[in-house]
Amino acid sequence: MGKRTVLVVDDDESIRSSISMILEYEGYAVLLAKDGVSALRECEPSRLDAVLLDVKMPGMDGIEVLERMRERDQDLPVIMISGHGMIETAVEATKKGAFDFLEKPLDRDRLLLVVRNAVEQRSLLREFRKVREATEKRDRILGESPPIRKILETIERVGPTDARILITGENGTGKELVARALHRASRRSRGPFVEVNCAAIPTELIESELFGHEKGAFTGATSQYIGKFEQADGGTIFLDEVGDMSLAAQAKVLRTLEEGKIERVGGRGLIPVDVRVIAATNKDLLEQIEKGNFREDLYHRLNVIPIHVPPLRERKEDIPVLAEYFVQDVCERNGMPR
Structure with missing residues (x-):
């Protein structure tokens, strides 16, 4: 099995870099994007296993990016990241299909747990679709x-x-x-x-x-x-x-x-x-x-x-x-x- 690929989207280069280091150390392949437009360019259904997406970014905000990603790939697990105390935003993101929500500053263990759960769900959904397609064909x-x-x-x-x-x-x-x-x-x-x-x-x-x-x-x-x-x-x-x-x-x-x-x-x-x-x-x-x-x-x-x-x-x-x-x-x- 090849490496699982995670897209990290954040306008803060230091945060992108630190998340990338943590994930790569754990064996993930990491793609980086600094804004919504570049993130959507990377969003190919067969390519990604999970997305870490900042809520507040210049131009297209995280909620809009989330909606567009879900339109392209409804099964893609998108984990939202935001500053402390943004409960209303977390609720809105969940309603729009976010997989989970992480607060800054990020806790390493919590980050890895949520990413692992997201990747596992993605894998299970892919297998389910394969089985369903095979069954329908049969x-x-x-x-x-x-x-x-x-x-x-x-x-x-x-x-x-x-x-x-x-x-x-x-x-x-x-x-x-x-x-x-x-x-x-x-x-x-x-x-x-x-x-x-x-x-x-x-x-x-x-x-x-x-x-x-x-x-x-x-x-x-x-x-x-x-x-x-x-x-x-x-x-x-x-x-x-x-x-x-x-x-x-x-x-x-x-x-x-x-x-x-x-x-x-x-x-x-x-x-x-x-x-x-x-x-x-x-x-x-x-x-x-x-x-x-x-x-x-x-x-x-x-x-x-x-x-x-x-x-x-x-x-x-x-x-x-x-x-x-x-x-x-x-x-x-x-x-x-x-």
Whole structure:
């Protein structure tokens, strides 16, 4: 890992020099600027890990420089420096996104602690963005066939709403990808996306898994458990293979959809939950209703917006697009040329 780069902005040359010496001794690469204009010239998102910025400078003051830096790079940690007793300025800087505030004369240990924290946060945010970009790339819905275009149009149209959606299709067709795309397109995208594979949970545990349980609710319940609906509060719950859910669990899910509340197993009160429900199944639920295996009222609650994902054999024109993607992905992960 290369040296972390810190930009020091102060119109006082002696302060710039002393901060630079402290940071360079600790292994940082240091850039210096005497005013706001020169500081903004150095402010390249990929170049800096943190900024130490004086509040009072001739011309463009520190608050204005802070605002402009944040416009260019919202994740850049900017540490403000000022004279003693400038509480109002500190509050204003914090509201405008400053990472922290240091008073002159600077304490060496405090300076190094704040810079280290800022640099670590910068590193974590960069890693988070890499992971998110990789996840979004992995979860992309690929294809140019009419069915895929129709699915993408539906996602764009209903994604921002809270409408419940039932995704149907065979195993391996990408129902989970559609659910994740709907979540990313929604107003809840910053909230949790909680997936529940109803087919993988034993019948006797499904209610506890979905709604949670209180300590002592049943043999083995040694502590309280927060269920998937509560975990998804403020976000989206994805009920995968909902057709495999027991009738007892279906009744509780229906009640939750109707009332917006859940009751933990062994609990004595209702708990409000704010979730968007997306369900998926590889079964014909109308057929399951006829057989008595699925509740008709729950079906109508879930099937507000239906999305069907056809198998690849029914959209062969997507094969070249998928093949190109997988070849490119393998090459990138293994450092191989195309």
